[in-house]
Amino acid sequence: MVLMKFQDFCNKMATKESFKEQQPFDVVVPDRYKVAVNAMIENLRSRRNAFNIIDTPPYIVKVFDKDYITILDKKLEGGDVPTGVIYGLSKGIYGLDPIDLNESQQAIIKVLTTYICIQN
Amino acid sequence: MADVINKAGIQPIPTDRYIITGSEVTKYLQEQLACNVGYDFTRWTGVSPDCSYVRMRIIFNPKDIVAETSTSKDYADRKLAEFSAGLMFKDTILEALKPFMYPENVADIRNRPDDLQRLYTIGVFDDRLNEIIQHSKLNYCQEANVFRLYLRPERIIADMLKNPDTGKIDGDMSIVAVYGTSSETIRWDVAVTHGHTSFEGNGAMSIDAIFNHR
Numbered sequence: 548m549v550l551m552k553f554q555d556f557c558n559k560m561a562t563k564e565s566f567k568e569q570q571p572f573d574v575v576v577p578d579r580y581k582v583a584v585n586a587m588i589e590n591l592r593s594r595r596n597a598f599n600i601i602d603t604p605p606y607i608v609k610v611f612d613k614d615y616i617t618i619l620d621k622k623l624e625g626g627d628v629p630t631g632v633i634y635g636l637s638k639g640i641y642g643l644d645p646i647d648l649n650e651s652q653q654a655i656i657k658v659l660t661t662y663i664c665i666q667n
Numbered sequence: 668m669a670d671v672i673n674k675a676g677i678q679p680i681p682t683d684r685y686i687i688t689g690s691e692v693t694k695y696l697q698e699q700l701a702c703n704v705g706y707d708f709t710r711w712t713g714v715s716p717d718c719s720y721v722r723m724r725i726i727f728n729p730k731d732i733v734a735e736t737s738t739s740k741d742y743a744d745r746k747l748a749e750f751s752a753g754l755m756f757k758d759t760i761l762e763a764l765k766p767f768m769y770p771e772n773v774a775d776i777r778n779r780p781d782d783l784q785r786l787y788t789i790g791v792f793d794d795r796l797n798e799i800i801q802h803s804k805l806n807y808c809q810e811a812n813v814f815r816l817y818l819r820p821e822r823i824i825a826d827m828l829k830n831p832d833t834g835k836i837d838g839d840m841s842i843v844a845v846y847g848t849s850s851e852t853i854r855w856d857v858a859v860t861h862g863h864t865s866f867e868g869n870g871a872m873s874i875d876a877i878f879n880h881r
């Protein structure tokens with residue numbers, strides 16, 4: 548299986564809306580997502596500068612291969628994506644507030660947030 | 668769960684089995700490090716063919732792991748010529764490598780007879796143990812202009828089998844067998860069991876304590 552580079556994958560999947568338009572962010576990760584957010588940070592933090600050269604993790608591709616938008620809506624029961632997840636991932640992986648992330652970094656966080664919300 | 672047909676009615680332990688090759692281990696490692704490495708595997712046999720350990724040696728191109736400095740352009744080259752003393756490694760590489768490295772105090776194992784006996788059983792003793800200790804930290808080989816290091820393949824395999832959503836293995840992992848002898852042929856037979864069936868009383872008191880009561 549040939550996988551896209553992770554950054555390319557996220558650029559393709561992520562919405563173009565900037566985090567600056569989504570303020571304010573909850574700074575607390577909801578309990579339901581804490582384990583998954585921490586696992587994701589531990590898994591990806593050391594590679595934060597190499598997303599343009601590493602392959603997209605297969606477990607992420609698998610989730611996005613499905614009708615992920617419908618699945619996400621069902622999981623969130625019509626609610627919004629919890630901004631605490633975005634904040635936690637942003638701080639944990641890049642050490643930055645979401646609004647300080649550049650476009651590429653935001654794309655990564657958006658995809659990871661979607662993945663975590665679908666899986667939990 | 669389907670009905671189990673055996674005289675004792677013993678339930679089987681649900682187990683996932685994986686055959687993981689050396690190239691899969693290396694590919695995963697390279698993804699974690701975000702750089703290519705040179706590698707080789709050698710199987711060391713212990714007290715019997717069923718008891719063995721796999722030595723994993725890796726080498727790095729200095730440009731992949733040495734941090735850029737703000738000093739002169741020739742700084743890294745000069746320091747490499749001095750056998751790497753004073754060089755700074757990239758934080759991200761060290762962070763990614765650490766879970767797969769031997770412990771910093773690995774040499775202390777020489778003072779722990781029980782652990783030495785266990786290692787002897789799987790073929791890690793004398794010169795083999797010495798070389799693991801010697802190469803448990805990154806060091807520079809000037810002749811080849813590479814950094815070299817021994818890693819723990821069993822730790823890489825454990826990481827490969829973690830659930831990405833929890834950061835933990837969904838069960839208890841054990842390496843059931845190792846097949847092959849060289850980099851091209853080595854593969855691990857790995858089992859992950861879910862749940863256990865042993866009887867442990869009510870958990871409030873150890874079995875020793877129970878039998879010590881009059």
